[in-house]
Amino acid sequence: AQTVTQSQPEMSVQEAETVTLSCTYDTSESNYYLFWYKQPPSRQMILVIRQEAYKQQNATENRFSVNFQKAAKSFSLKISDSQLGDTAMYFCAVSGAGSYQLTFGKGTKLSVIP
Amino acid sequence: EAGVAQSPRYKIIEKRQSVAFWCNPISGHATLYWYQQILGQGPKLLIQFQNNGVVDDSQLPKDRFSAERLKGVDSTLKIQPAKLEDSAVYLCASSPNLRGQLNLVNTEAFFGQGTRLTVV
Numbered sequence: 001a002q003t004v005t006q007s008q009p010e011m012s013v014q015e016a017e018t019v020t021l022s023c024t025y026d027t028s029e030s031n032y033y034l035f036w037y038k039q040p041p042s043r044q045m046i047l048v049i050r051q052e053a054y055k056q057q058n059a060t061e062n063r064f065s066v067n068f069q070k071a072a073k074s075f076s077l078k079i080s081d082s083q084l085g086d087t088a089m090y091f092c093a094v095s096g097a098g099s100y101q102l103t104f105g106k107g108t109k110l111s112v113i114p
Numbered sequence: 115e116a117g118v119a120q121s122p123r124y125k126i127i128e129k130r131q132s133v134a135f136w137c138n139p140i141s142g143h144a145t146l147y148w149y150q151q152i153l154g155q156g157p158k159l160l161i162q163f164q165n166n167g168v169v170d171d172s173q174l175p176k177d178r179f180s181a182e183r184l185k186g187v188d189s190t191l192k193i194q195p196a197k198l199e200d201s202a203v204y205l206c207a208s209s210p211n212l213r214g215q216l217n218l219v220n221t222e223a224f225f226g227q228g229t230r231l232t233v234v
Contacts, residue, residue, distance in 0.1 A: 004156070037225075043203055045157070045225035091156050101147070101170065102223060104156025 002027045002094050004105035012111040013082045020067075021077045021108050023092030031097035034068065036077045039089040039107070048090070051075065079110075087112045116140065118226035120206050126232045132194035135229045139187070139208030145169075146183055147223065148191050149205040157205055163189065196233045203228040 003026045013019035025034065036048040051059045051068050058066050063083075067076045079086055089109050093102040119138040127133050139146050144165050149157035160179065162169040165186035174181065178197070183189040193200055207223040 043205075043228040043230070045205065045207070047222050050222065093156070101159050101162060102149075102157070104158070106154070106156050 002029070002032075002096070002103040004092050004094055004103055006092055006105035006108050008108045009106070010109045010111070012113055013079075015082055015084060015112055015114050017082055018078060018080045019082055019110065021079075021090055021092075021110065023075045023077070023105060025073050025075060025092070025094045025105075027073075027094055027096065029096040033095050033097065034066075034075045035093040035095070035102065036064070036066070036075075037091045037093060037104075038086075039091060040087075045091070049077065082112045084112050084114060086110060118206055118208055118224055120204075120226035120229055122229055123227065124230050124232075126234060127196055129198055129233050130195040132192065133196055133231060134193075135191045135204050135206075135231075137189045137191070137206030137226060139189070139206070140210075140224055143208035143210050143224070144186070145209045146189050147207045147209075148181055148189070149207065151203040151205055151228070153202070160191070193231075196231075198233050201231055201233045203230050 005024045032053045034051045037045045038048050039045050049059050049061045049064050051066055058068050063080045065078045089107045091107045092105045095102050121136050146163045148160045150160050151157040160174045161171040161181045163183040166183050179193055181191045205225055205228045207225045209223045
């Protein structure tokens with residue numbers, strides 16, 4: 001069984017500033033993947049960044065980076081130089097290495113303020 | 115590359131009525147998923163197909179929900195009869211391969227825009 005906890009229901013950040021979204025997870029899998037998805041009002045889930053648990057190096061994608069602490073089962077997302085288009089729901093998710101099935105957290109609503 | 119297509123975008127029905135959703139995955143993607151996203155929550159997997167076979171339907175309420183993926187391409191999800199608590203967004207997603215090896219690189223599921231169902 002897998003669980004994902006996002007403890008921040010809502011957050012806001014000034015445009016061009018940096019914000020960090022928190023996520024903790026639990027899984028019985030020895031190999032697994034972690035994801036951050038963005039869901040704008042259009043409802044389409046868009047992959048922001050992914051991390052293979054067997055890799056120690058934190059993943060980065062342009063302005064997005066993660067802080068992966070495997071022992072603590074923590075997977076936070078840092079957004080640098082926040083833009084108005086970053087306003088959305090952000091979901092943390094985990095999947096076992098043998099399946100693409102995603103277990104999602106409840107999400108964090110991020111608002112970027114001009 | 116065309117994305118995952120879903121229809122309709124919105125549907126309003128009365129309780130006890132039936133409804134069907136359609137999904138066309140990305141061409142060549144073997145794996146197809148249906149997720150249910152209730153307002154204020156993250157998506158929850160209902161069913162997973164690999165080609166035209168069911169991989170996991172353990173969270174599908176089989177007394178009222180059914181899904182099929184004929185010919186391993188398009189899929190339909192049906193609810194009959196609908197209940198008020200079925201009001202949600204139904205998301206379809208697809209991915210090209212099941213992961214079995216650590217060296218598989220395509221680990222992304224691609225989502226459609228979803229169908230918002232309101233049961234009144």
